[in-house]
Amino acid sequence: MTESLSRGAGIAVVGAAGKTGAAVVAALEGLADVRRVVHTARRSGDFAVDLETGAGLADALSGCRGVYFIAPNVHPDEPALLRNALSAAAAAGVEHFVYHSVAWPYTPAMPHHVDKARCEDMLRTFGGLRWTILQPCAYAENFASVLDGTATEVDVPYSPDAAFSFVALADVATVAARVLMEGPDIHHGATYELGGPEALTVRELCDRAAGLVSVKQVSVDEWMSRHGRDLTDDGRARLSAMFEFYDRHGFTAGNAVFESLLGRPPR
Numbered sequence: 290m291t292e293s294l295s296r297g298a299g300i301a302v303v304g305a306a307g308k309t310g311a312a313v314v315a316a317l318e319g320l321a322d323v324r325r326v327v328h329t330a331r332r333s334g335d336f337a338v339d340l341e342t343g344a345g346l347a348d349a350l351s352g353c354r355g356v357y358f359i360a361p362n363v364h365p366d367e368p369a370l371l372r373n374a375l376s377a378a379a380a381a382g383v384e385h386f387v388y389h390s391v392a393w394p395y396t397p398a399m400p401h402h403v404d405k406a407r408c409e410d411m412l413r414t415f416g417g418l419r420w421t422i423l424q425p426c427a428y429a430e431n432f433a434s435v436l437d438g439t440a441t442e443v444d445v446p447y448s449p450d451a452a453f454s455f456v457a458l459a460d461v462a463t464v465a466a467r468v469l470m471e472g473p474d475i476h477h478g479a480t481y482e483l484g485g486p487e488a489l490t491v492r493e494l495c496d497r498a499a500g501l502v503s504v505k506q507v508s509v510d511e512w513m514s515r516h517g518r519d520l521t522d523d524g525r526a527r528l529s530a531m532f533e534f535y536d537r538h539g540f541t542a543g544n545a546v547f548e549s550l551l552g553r554p555p556r
């Protein structure tokens with residue numbers, strides 16, 4: 290971390306209560322005055338917003354110099370949510386807007402990735418705001434129960450032998466904190482692809498993390514009946530398209546930029 294990482298206050302993390310947001314808030318702890326921007330306020334000091342209507346955003350972003358924007362997973366219209374946040378950020382005079390995208394955003398077979406490609410374009414062309422984009426690959430923490438040793442079986446609705454450049458969420462959050470703390474003078478206009486140290490299959494990830502974990506491929510329908518019951522039809526369709534893509538092509542990304550931003554190899 291450089292000296293400039295210890296300066297400054299007023300970073301709003303939008304989506305702070307989610308899996309990604311919690312990691313980014315933790316990485317910023319002690320570095321900046323962090324504002325947790327959430328959907329449902331749980332703690333004192335939380336700013337509740339509705340990204341769909343824009344309600345609460347003006348208040349939540351007021352006085353912040355930086356915003357880290359994380360959209361809800363497989364939302365039916367992520368660009369509309371981003372537009373609301375960008376309008377509020379511009380009106381609040383935010384200096385630096387950092388967008389949490391994904392590796393391979395323009396992948397027509399995965400509609401939620403294409404929505405992130407549209408969001409990237411919106412951010413680059415919005416005008417009046419300086420910005421940075423992070424494009425992480427799949428999180429190893431998607432298999433949290435394997436990493437923490439509580440699972441002995443994992444079902445995946447795609448080939449367990451498809452290759453992924455899994456990233457550690459804490460590493461992604463460390464880069465997010467660095468970009469936010471160093472600010473737009475250094476990072477405006479940059480799009481950073483963040484892939485893990487090597488291409489691994491789910492089988493290999495589980496072997497390395499825990500060993501003795503049985504990895505089984507199940508159909509998308511079977512997976513949805515167990516894990517997708519709370520999803521909307523649109524959410525199910527988006528995830529199904531992603532699983533089909535993973536099955537055929539895997540999901541890999543480069544790590545050279547990640548290593549440079551971390552100052553060490555990603556984990």
Ligand SMILES: NC(=O)c1ccc[n+]([C@@H]2O[C@H](COP(=O)([O-])OP(=O)(O)OC[C@H]3O[C@@H](n4cnc5c(N)ncnc54)[C@H](OP(=O)(O)O)[C@@H]3O)[C@@H](O)[C@H]2O)c1
Pocket residue numbers: 304305306307308309310327328329330338339340341359360361362363389390391392425426427428431
């Ligand atoms: N998983 C991966 O491998 C991966 C890789 C790259 C990128 N990503 C991207 O990372 C992003 C976050 O994923 P995640 O798994 O961390 O998400 P998550 O845990 O589901 O968190 C999303 C948060 O969005 C908030 N939210 C939902 N509806 C909202 C609304 N209308 N207004 C305001 N906030 C709302 C929720 O807030 P409350 O809790 O307060 O309700 C929730 O905490 C997604 O866009 C995903 O595509 C994921």
